[in-house]
Amino acid sequence: MQFDDLYKEIIQDHYRQPRNRQSLTSEELGAVLDNPSCGDRVALRIEWDDEKKISSIHFDGEGCSISMASASMMTELLWGKTREEARETALKIHRIFRGEDPLEDLEPFGDIVSLQGLVQYPVRLKCATLAWQTLDLLLKEETS
Numbered sequence: 001m002q003f004d005d006l007y008k009e010i011i012q013d014h015y016r017q018p019r020n021r022q023s024l025t026s027e028e029l030g031a032v033l034d035n036p037s038c039g040d041r042v043a044l045r046i047e048w049d050d051e052k053k054i055s056s057i058h059f060d061g062e063g064c065s066i067s068m069a070s071a072s073m074m075t076e077l078l079w080g081k082t083r084e085e086a087r088e089t090a091l092k093i094h095r096i097f098r099g100e101d102p103l104e105d106l107e108p109f110g111d112i113v114s115l116q117g118l119v120q121y122p123v124r125l126k127c128a129t130l131a132w133q134t135l136d137l138l139l140k141e142e143t144s
């Protein structure tokens with residue numbers, strides 16, 4: 001199997017069986033963002049424990065396979081991280097997807113490595129980074 005096919009399989013798997021996806025009521029939404037160019041929407045809810053670590057993270061939303069798979073991968077990765085770790089991870093992911101850091105740096109980030117082919121497609125990249133932008137918004141709102 002070629003890498004491209006393997007990556008497509010991983011993305012499809014997250015799309016068909018999203019991790020940490022939950023129907024969120026409007027009171028539960030920590031942050032929600034749209035990607036108008038594709039019609040994607042990602043909503044996020046994070047709960048923190050006493051040590052300021054993520055004790056639960058769920059997403060809701062609708063959209064293309066890339067946007068939903070990316071949100072699923074993100075929630076899987078962030079479970080248990082501190083606020084600072086979550087923020088640093090988001091910054092790093094944004095840098096890699098903007099081409100400022102090498103793609104190899106995606107390796108520690110689990111299934112997210114499967115999204116690396118999208119770097120060549122700016123329109124699809126918006127789908128892939130929507131969940132991360134929603135996280136940025138949520139972290140910003142919670143600290144302000």
Ligand code: ZN
Binds near residue numbers: 035038039063064065
């Ligand atoms: Zn999309």
